[in-house]
Amino acid sequence: MSRPSPGRFRLQAPPNLDAEHGLDLLRTMVRIRRFEERCVELYSAAKIRGFLHLYIGEEAIATGVMAAIDLDDAAVSTYREHGHAIAKGIGTDVIMAEMLGKVDGVSRGRGGSMHLFDAATRFYGGNAIVAGGIPLAVGLALADKLQGHDRVTVCFFGEGAVDEGAFHESINLASLWNLPVLFACENNHYSMGMALTRAEAQTDLALKAASYAVPAWRVDGMDVLAVEEATRKAVTAIRGGEGPVFIEYETYRFRAHSMYDPDLYRDPDEVAAWKQRDPIPALASLLTELGHLDEDGLATIEAEADAEIDVAVTFAESSPLEPLDDLERFVVSEVTP
C-alpha cells in the first residue's frame, strides 16, 4: 500500500507568511512536544497513570487548525488530545495538574489525560469512546445555528473512528441540517494496531464524506502551513453557511498508541521515514531559510517552552488533591442555571 508512506518532504512557504505568525506556530508545536515529553517522564515516575496517548508527530494539525479558527469557536476532541487542548489555549499548568489528578486540573482531577474539558476556551473534551464525541459536535453546531451564533465547531477524530456507525449517523445529520461543523479527521494510518488498509474496504476517506454530500479535502498534516490554509478555507465556507466540510489530515504518530502498546505492528522503516517529516524541524528550517529564525531564536523558543512546562509541573505538583468528601460532587449539578 502506498498510503502510509510519508509523501513529499519540504514545506512550501506561502507567499505572504508573516514572520511572527510563523514563529507562533513553531512555539505552539514546540510547547505541545515538550509538554508531552515531560508527560512521558512523569509517567515513568508513576505520577501520571491511566492511559496516556501521545500526539508526538501530529502537532502540526492541532496547531494549524486552531490558528485558523476563532477564539469562540468550539473544539471536540478524543483521548489523544493534549495537542488540541494546548493549541486551543488551555494553560499547560492546569492541563498538567489534570494529568496528575489534582484539584486544580482542568477537570478537577476527574478526567485525566483522556478527559480535558474547558468551558472558557470552549473545549468540549476529551472523549475516550472512539467516535463518541462526533455527535456531540453536531449538537454543539446545531445549538450555535439555532441561536444565531456565527461559530464553528471543529470535531477531531482519528481515521479509525470512520469505522464506527456513530461517525456515519453524525455526518449525515450535520450535512442534512447544514450545520457549521469541521470534521477534522486525523489520519495517522493506524487505529491502535490496525492499519487503515486492513480496517476499511475503501481507504479513500473523501468518498465517505462525498456519500453524505460533504465536501472533502486531503491535506498534508505534517505541514502546519498547509493545515492552517486548508482549515481557514474550510472554516470560511462553513461560517458562510455552506454546511460541514471534511478534511483528512494525513499524519503519523511517532510513538506507540499508548504507553501500554509494544508497537509490534509497524515496520520500523515506516516509522523512521515518517520521522524524517517531523513538522517541527520542518517549520524551523523553513523559517530559518526565510530569515525569520536562527539558532538562538530556536533555542530561545525551546527554552521558553521548557520553562513553561517546569512551571506547569511545579504548579501541578503543588496543587492539592480534591478532598475525599467531594467524591460525589458533580454527579448532579450544584446550581440551577
Place this chain on the structure above:
Amino acid sequence: MSRPSPGRFRLQAPPNLDAEHGLDLLRTMVRIRRFEERCVELYSAAKIRGFLHLYIGEEAIATGVMAAIDLDDAAVSTYREHGHAIAKGIGTDVIMAEMLGKVDGVSRGRGGSMHLFDAATRFYGGNAIVAGGIPLAVGLALADKLQGHDRVTVCFFGEGAVDEGAFHESINLASLWNLPVLFACENNHYSMGMALTRAEAQTDLALKAASYAVPAWRVDGMDVLAVEEATRKAVTAIRGGEGPVFIEYETYRFRAHSMYDPDLYRDPDEVAAWKQRDPIPALASLLTELGHLDEDGLATIEAEADAEIDVAVTFAESSPLEPLDDLERFVVSEVTP
C-alpha cells in the same frame, strides 16, 4: 424531488422469457398479494394483532430476488417480510398460523408478523430493529465462506436502514472480508413518514455502497423481470467470489407503513401514480401480450391463490395455542447440538 416519481411504465420482455417461468413469477406475486389482503381482513377482525406491515406494491422484489437465488441460499429480512417469506418457499399455512399466534406457526406463535423464521428454507427472520438484521447477514455469509459452502446470503432492508450506523459497519465488514452478501435495499422512498430526501443528505444510495468499494446498481423494483435479471447477475458475481453487491430496488408501498399509520405525509397523487405501476397487472399484461396468459388463466391463478389462502386460514384457525406451560421454553436450548 424527482426520485419518488414512478418512472417508466411498461415491462420489457427479455428475449428468452419462458412462459412457465413468467407464470410462476405471476403466481408468486398474486399469492403474496392475496395473503396480505387476507391479513388485512383478519386484522380488522382482531385475529391478527401487533404491528402489521404490508408489502403490497413491492411484491416484484421478493419474487424476482428469490427466483434468482438457489434454494439453499439464505435470506435475512425485516418486519415487512411476508413477501420474502412466501417467495422463499415457506408455506402460507404456517405463516398464517404465525400471524394468528398459533403453535403451528413458523415461530410457534412467538414471533408474529414481524418475526417469521424458518430453518428449512434458510429464512433467518424477521428483524424488527431497523438495520438489526444486516450484521447477521454478514455473519451468515462469513460462516458459509469459512465452511466452504458455495452459498449466498440475501439481506433485505429498507432505504431507511441506510441511516443507521449498523448498515455502515456491516457493509464495510462484508466488503473488507469479501463475503457473499447481496445487500438488497428496497427503496420505497419512505421510512415511516420520512421521505428519503428528508433523511439522507445524499440520496444516491449507490454512492454509499461505493464508499465501501461495493458495486451498486439501481433497478426498477416494480419490474419483476428486471429484478430477477439484475439479481441473477449480482448473485453470479457474488458466488464467483467477487464479494458483496448492493442493489437498490426502486419501489413504493401502496399502503400505509403499518396498520397504525394514518398516512398523512404522502401526496395522494404520488400514491396514485405509483399504483399505476402495480407489478402484478404489469406482468399479467406482458404475459397476455406474449400469448402466455389469457383472462381464464389469470382467473385461475387468482382462484388458486384464494384457495391456498383459504386453506392457510383454516389451518391457522384450527391450530392450537401453545400450552401456557411452555411459555418459558426456548429461552435456552433444549438440546445440545
Place this chain on the structure above:
Amino acid sequence: MTATDATTRPTPETVRMTLREAHKQSLRAALDHDERVFLMGEDIGAYGGCFAVTMGLLDEYGPERIRDTPLSEIAIVGTAIGAAMNGMRPIAEIMTCNFSLLAMDQIINNAATLLHMSGGQFNVPVVIRTTAGAGRQLAAQHSHSFEPYFAHVPGIRVVSLATHADARGVLAPALEDPDPVILFEYPRLMTMEAEVPVDPDIVDLSSAAIRRPGSDVTVVTYGATQHTVLDAAEALAADGIDAEVIDLRSLRPLDDATVFASVARTHRAVVVEEAWRTVGLGAEVAARIAEEAFYDLDAPVARIGCAEVPLPYAKHLEDAAIPQVESIVAEVRRVMHRG
C-alpha cells in the same frame, strides 16, 4: 388528530382528555414557555409521532423546533446532548426503549458522565422521551421495559409517566433540571381518558405517589403496571385486604422514604414491575426495604416481574408473561398469609 382527541367539551374547571393529549399538552407548554426548547426524533413531525403524541406540533411550531431525524439513534441522542451543552433545551425522542439500546453509549458514557468528568463544567440539560412496556402483542424486540437499566446509572434522573397529572406536570421541572432526564411513557395507556383540571396540577416528580392508601400491605410499582395493580387492589379489597399502592414515579433517584414509611405501617410489601425480575427495580426496592425496614417486616418482600422470557407475540403467552390482576392478587394473598 386522532379520534380520541375530540372528546367532550370541558366543564369550566375540568376537561376530559387522553393520556396522549396530556403528554402533548406538556410538550406544547414547554415549547411555549422556553424558546430554547426544541423536539427532535424519528417521525415526530410529518408522521405525527409513532404514538401520535406530537401530532400537529410540526404545523404549530414549524420544522426548526419540531425536527424530524433520520433513523440514527446514536446521532439523535448525541446531537441532543451537544445542543444541551451549548445553550439549548432539546427534548429528544427515542421512539421506544427497545431502540434506546442503540444509544446506550451516548446516554451513559456522555449524558450521564460529562458533568462529573469535566469537573462540574459541562452540565447536560437534555430531556430524552421514550416508551416502554408490552401488552400490545408487538413481540420481543418491541416490548422491552428497560427502566431498570437507566435507574442504575448515576447522573441521570429517570421518571415514569403513567397518569395524566404526571404527564402534564413533568416537562416544566424536567426542563428546569440542569442534568439529563429520561422520561418513560407507556404506549398502551395512550388512549386512557381522565377528567383533569384545566390547568395542570403541579406535581413533585422527585417523589413517589401513593395511588391508593391502604393498611394491610404495601404494593410498590411504577409505569403502566400500576393500573393493573390498582385493579388488583380493588379485587383484594373485596376480599378484605387493604393494599396501599405506591407508584415510584421517580425511578432515579428513588424516593424510598415513602416506601419505608408505608412498610412501617403495613409490615408487608410486594413489588410489581413489568421488567424482567432478575436485577430489576423490584430487586432494588426489596433490597432497600430489607436493609432499612427489616425489623418492620412481618414477611419477606415479594417480587413480581416479567417472566424471564423475551416477550412472545401470542396474546395468551404475552399475558402470562407480564403481571396481571390475578397473579398480583395471588402473590399479595400469599404474602398476607405468611409470617
Place this chain on the structure above:
Amino acid sequence: MTATDATTRPTPETVRMTLREAHKQSLRAALDHDERVFLMGEDIGAYGGCFAVTMGLLDEYGPERIRDTPLSEIAIVGTAIGAAMNGMRPIAEIMTCNFSLLAMDQIINNAATLLHMSGGQFNVPVVIRTTAGAGRQLAAQHSHSFEPYFAHVPGIRVVSLATHADARGVLAPALEDPDPVILFEYPRLMTMEAEVPVDPDIVDLSSAAIRRPGSDVTVVTYGATQHTVLDAAEALAADGIDAEVIDLRSLRPLDDATVFASVARTHRAVVVEEAWRTVGLGAEVAARIAEEAFYDLDAPVARIGCAEVPLPYAKHLEDAAIPQVESIVAEVRRVMHRG
C-alpha cells in the same frame, strides 16, 4: 510476549502462570479442539490484544481464525451472531464492557432473543469475551462494571472469570453451550500469578464457588473484587470474625442455592460488588436472600457497591469509589454487631 509470560519452569505437576496466560491457554485449547472456533475483535491480531491475552495467536492460527476487525462493535457482535447461527463457533471480543454499550442492541435484541422468537429454531452459540472493572485510573468511560446489565437478560449465560482455574476451564463448557455466553475478564488481574496444575481443572461454571469457608458471615461477591474480599476476610479473621466468601461466578443463571445454604449456616450476609449499587447484582442477591432465607437472617443483608459516581481518574478518588479492604471490613463488622 509480555515479560510475565516468561515465568519459572513447571514442576512436573504444576506450572506458574499469569491470569493472562490462563485466558490465552483456554483460547488456544478452544481453537485446537474445534475447527469451527474462530476469534474476532478489535486488535486481537496484529496488536496482540488490548490486554495481550491474544498475543501470538495470529502467528499460530493465521488470519482466518484470528480475525482483526474494524472499530465496529455492532458489526462485530452481529456478525458473530450470524456466524454462530450458521455452523460456526465464534468467540467475539469487545475490548471492554464500556464499548459493549454500542452493541447492546445486538446482544439483547438478537443474541438473547432469536432462539425464543424463532420458536426454538435458531440457537446462537456465540461466545462474547469482554472486560470490566476499575482500579487502573482509566476514568469514567473506561472503568464501568456492566455485569448487572447482562445478568438481567433472559437467554444469555454470563460468567465472570477471576481465577486461573475458571479462566482455563471456561471455554470448553462455554463453547458446548448452544446459547450465547458472555464472559467477563478483569484487566487489573491479568498479571496475577498462580501455581496451577499442568492440565486445567474441570470447573462447573454454572455454580458459585466458595472461595473461603467460614462460619460467621457470608460475603457474596464476583469478579475481580473477590480478591479484595478475600483480603478483607483475612483481616476479619485476625479479628475473630470467620467470613465465608462466595464468588457467584455464574452471574446468570445465579446459583442462589449455594448462597442460601451458606446463609442458613452464618445467618448474616454482605454482598460486595464493583458495579454501582443501585439496581446491581447485589440488589438481586439481597432480594433473593430476603425472599428465600428471611427466617435464617439475624440481620439485614448489607450491600457494598461502587459509589454512585462515574469513576474518577485521580487515584484517591477512584480508590474511595470502589470497595476496598477497609470498607468491606467495616461493613462486615457493622453487620456482625447488629441484630
